[in-house]
Amino acid sequence: GENVExxxxxxxxxxxxxxxxxxxxSDSASNYFPWYKQELGKGPQLIIDIRSNVGEKKDQRIxxxxxxxxxxxxxxxxxxxxxxxxxxxxxxxxxxxNDMRFGAGTRLTVKP
Amino acid sequence: DAMVIQNxxxxxxxxxxxxxxSCSQTLNHNVMYWYQQKSSQAPKLLFxxxxxxxNNEADTxxxxxxxxxxxxxxxxDIRSPGLGDAAMYLCATSRDRGLTEAFFGQGTRLTVV
Numbered sequence: 001g002e003n004v005e006x007x008x009x010x011x012x013x014x015x016x017x018x019x020x021x022x023x024x025x026s027d028s029a030s031n032y033f034p035w036y037k038q039e040l041g042k043g044p045q046l047i048i049d050i051r052s053n054v055g056e057k058k059d060q061r062i063x064x065x066x067x068x069x070x071x072x073x074x075x076x077x078x079x080x081x082x083x084x085x086x087x088x089x090x091x092x093x094x095x096x097x098n099d100m101r102f103g104a105g106t107r108l109t110v111k112p
Numbered sequence: 113d114a115m116v117i118q119n120x121x122x123x124x125x126x127x128x129x130x131x132x133x134s135c136s137q138t139l140n141h142n143v144m145y146w147y148q149q150k151s152s153q154a155p156k157l158l159f160x161x162x163x164x165x166x167n168n169e170a171d172t173x174x175x176x177x178x179x180x181x182x183x184x185x186x187x188x189d190i191r192s193p194g195l196g197d198a199a200m201y202l203c204a205t206s207r208d209r210g211l212t213e214a215f216f217g218q219g220t221r222l223t224v225v
Binding site for chain 2 (some may be wrong): 032034036041042043044045046049088093099100101102103104105107
């Protein structure tokens with residue numbers, strides 16, 4: 001089955017700096033890679049996703065890159081703001097039943 | 113407007129006393145999921161419904177059951193809650209399995225006393 005590993009587990013940056021979170025997956029047939037943001041006491045919310053037919057996708061300050069050969073994808077947040085502080089999860093589907101498997105999460109803290 | 117609504121937000125139950133958590137959706141999505149999330153951990157899939165078809169994860173304890181009486185509602189039943197079942201329970205929906213966005217509710221935080 002799919003194994004999704006996420007690094008780092010915690011990340012602290014200064015406001016205005018960039019933050020990068022990386023995930024690796026094991027199933028080479030996986031073809032959809034979402035990133036979720038979870039704020040304290042709330043459910044995860046999708047912030048960006050990428051499909052395997054593209055290598056990069058950008059939405060304002062957030063971008064995701066995908067390297068299918070190396071089987072890893074990364075979340076990039078530029079010009080970080082305190083409201084970006086949250087736990088971020090990557091995910092990838094299990095191809096046998098398409099259930100989503102989550103990475104362990106990264107707690108991002110943006111210091112003012 | 114909230115599209116996936118979970119009730120209650122907070123639930124306290126006694127050890128061994130059956131408890132039911134509810135989830136409703138206004139998206140008319142085919143798939144409804146239940147995840148368990150313990151502190152500082154990733155959400156763990158318990159089971160999901162694809163329309164009326166129930167799909168249980170292999171490692172989900174028998175203590176956890178689910179019902180989906182119609183497209184809009186899905187329930188999580190914990191027959192005999194133990195202290196280890198204290199967690200946030202997240203309901204999510206998606207139009208289709210796996211390859212489309214999942215919409216999560218706010219979660220129900222379950223405390224077992």
